[in-house]
Amino acid sequence: MVNICGIEFKNPIIIASGPGGNGQELAKYIDLNKLGGFTAKTVTPDEKEGNPPPRIVNVKAGILNSIGLQNPGIDKFIEDDLNFLDSLDTNVILSIGGDKKEDYLNLIERLNDSKAVIFELNLSCPNVGKNGIPLGIDKEGIYSLVKEAKKISKKPIFIKLGVETFLEDLVESAVKGGVDGVTLINSPKGLKIDINTGKPILKRAVGGFSGPAIKPIALATVYRIRKVFRDLPIIGMGGVFTFEDAIEFIMAGANLVGIGAGVMSDPERPINIIKELEEYFKVHDYQKIFNCALEG
Amino acid sequence: MVNICGIEFKNPIIIASGPGGNGQELAKYIDLNKLGGFTAKTVTPDEKEGNPPPRIVNVKAGILNSIGLQNPGIDKFIEDDLNFLDSLDTNVILSIGGDKKEDYLNLIERLNDSKAVIFELNLSCPNVGKNGIPLGIDKEGIYSLVKEAKKISKKPIFIKLGVETFLEDLVESAVKGGVDGVTLINSPKGLKIDINTGKPILKRAVGGFSGPAIKPIALATVYRIRKVFRDLPIIGMGGVFTFEDAIEFIMAGANLVGIGAGVMSDPERPINIIKELEEYFKVHDYQKIFNCALEG
């Protein structure tokens, strides 16, 4: 139904990196093979135990999280998760993160022979690049990372970005480096204070904000990038809870739609959305609605 | 109760620029003199008729607006609104906007003798500065604007900014220029598409996003700037609907708290919040809760 970078997706719905873990728990509740795709949780070179609790705070129409990229590290990931992911009959996207360029390149080499179809470079890790600024907002850093990643990668390379002031420039750099697509958006930063104690609820104070509350921001961001990059594959996400939300993202320019908080709040939600989209696409044409909000 | 830049505020609640208009309509429903302060709608050198309808779209826990800075222009503002504002027994903040530095400076000169206590430079107008980038995200532009504004202004100068990647740098520039305080946040950009037509509901597609949905983002932004600028006066705003919201902002580092969408959705809300804060401050000390989320 959707084809990007020469890869066929059964439907436009994929699980976003993180809230769905590495799939083994989710597989107890839904048939992952019905998904358009599944993005594994960001894996880093070494194991990370993540942040101390609480890691989740509920806010109006959303949730703040401060997981701290808890993950088993690449060795245990390959041992415990990769076989399972490779056995799936859906498109697996591997999200990788690190502290510096070399980390990303090493992870690509370690995972190059998996059956996954895309590498998604999560640049929103609290990592610092050469220029002393975080990689996710460093034009030159992104260019050189993508360029080198493309040289060694056997799979298409996506980068995942948040909402930034000069987002077009960052994407432009990635495109110059040869990026195959972008994933938008990683969660904006949010804060919640417990007014009884006067302290932020999360130990790190600020956490990633996701859920329905951020949908208008995510849509505006996809739309904004789509306006400048007409042919770049985009995985859009941020607050997708209903099939109407998914359609909005496709109309705004997303080729594929990711579900993060949505699968966390209800593991069956992605399958329900896929069912409703099937009905919708019986009478509407994906190609016709894709990008349609930009015309005229 | 609150004193910033040598100005006494009866209470920390002010009306944000825009949703409360220039006060004459709101005065029919509440006693403006009970407010800590009132910010008038951004005025520009020339009259602006604003954007064609629809200008308002409801989204989950928020609203998108695309007013297009409709305002009578400085001449009619002085004629129709300034006397009324000057007659108020509350602190009036005048918000001014323009296309270039000279616009701001001219407006300051025109309004310098009003009884208003602060000029708030709204830098989020779709204006373009010398470096070809919008003034609100241009470090040098902000520095030189603030510096020149300070030279001629008889009142303290605040600048109003949105959530930006290098926000600390922008504020730093303003501080170097001698700014007296910052107002955070102007609305992030949001989009809503009507899936029946495939078109954005707003004619300009993207609009300013305000209301409870953005509160965690606004709080994180105030907190982030307060962490770096310990003594800079901050007017915090974004989704304040309850007195608890206002307390969260004060704890996160806001000296004053602005209400925008909150007064639009219910003109009596600011007065109700003020009443509840009065009760709260009978047992809590403003100075003790101010900034308290940053300690430890």
Added chain:
Amino acid sequence: MKCKVIGKENTENYLFLSVETSEIINVLPGQFFMVKTEDYDFPKPFSVIFQKGKVIEFLIAVVGDLTGRLKKLKIGDFIDIRGPYGKSFIETIDKNKKYILIGGDCGSAPLMHFKNEYPELVENEYYGFRTNEIKSILDTDKLHIDEEEGISVIERIKRENPSKNTGFLVCGSLNMIKAVKNEFKGYKVYASLEARMGCGVGMCKGCPIKTKDGIKMICKDGPVFDLSEVDLEW
């Protein structure tokens, strides 16, 4: 103002809602309230179909999020309303004329209210609905059900060829209002216009209409306008 739901009748797509206010609020036909359920953030505008003493009644088309929630209310629940706002028909129209009232769907509400208060100003009434679903909650012989009549309200009135001296009061979709304007050139037409609203009281500049005298706010300067003075194409 918190008020209590004291009556509710609904079909799938329509809701007739009666609420009781704590004080008497007098409402002129054409004025509206900003209405929301208690846990909702932003209210939306609804005209009044009937008001007497502390009872206010609304006729509501269930089209989306808030109206869907209103439909789920139970007797005894509370909703928040504020108002009445806006300039009514009687404050705007030429009182020396008689009027044909044309309502489109729930736009009929303020016109029924008008008829009730000023029967002497009414020449005739037509309340157009697409289907007869409405009949189970609205009891008047002035309904024009498209699927029963086979022609539109406007077509029907044209055939009845009203005297040039009568005026029209219209409330309904923008398309219907435009159609009335086009089909009845030379007649005086006042319309109650719709808009997505923020404040409802004229301060947020959220509900503009371009008029001969510049941009006006539908919530405060309207919602009733003399159609010859507004630009519906802006």
Added chain:
Amino acid sequence: MKCKVIGKENTENYLFLSVETSEIINVLPGQFFMVKTEDYDFPKPFSVIFQKGKVIEFLIAVVGDLTGRLKKLKIGDFIDIRGPYGKSFIETIDKNKKYILIGGDCGSAPLMHFKNEYPELVENEYYGFRTNEIKSILDTDKLHIDEEEGISVIERIKRENPSKNTGFLVCGSLNMIKAVKNEFKGYKVYASLEARMGCGVGMCKGCPIKTKDGIKMICKDGPVFDLSEVDLEW
């Protein structure tokens, strides 16, 4: 799963809620459901106090937004629940011991459920509440009302000097669990831990607890843990 509210009793701060599911869901004491009202976005965890056939019952402390909405439910309304999730007491504990059950506030719910299912494993029960407000919805002579007793549950049990051979099953606030751990050193203590949860099924990594074997998830690997294996100070 949508299920219907069939019973509801509440005081100002407590709610006893009975719902009926569409199929029979067997729940082991200590397991929980992710619960939300229909128009809410994110569910939150609640243990079960009683389950039989299609009926599931919850004892809920009304402390905030979701619990406030649950309190407003009416008989016949629907809520969304999913589960049961987590490892129950019986799957975790040493079944050769007898246990003193200590509940703190609504943490009493899963322990009452336990007593109901496994009376033979229970040595004694104490359900501590600050005030006697709970008495009007909870009928058991095992309540320990702080303001009536004048001493805390823990103080009281200490005075009763239980045999070193008995174990403890505890559910309540973190502070209470820590107090039990400190006051009853050398005893076997199993506790059902609280956490702010995202998914409830172990995938989002939202509810960590540091254990001897590394970071575990309270929702999936717990909520019942052998206290000697977890680090409550992390």
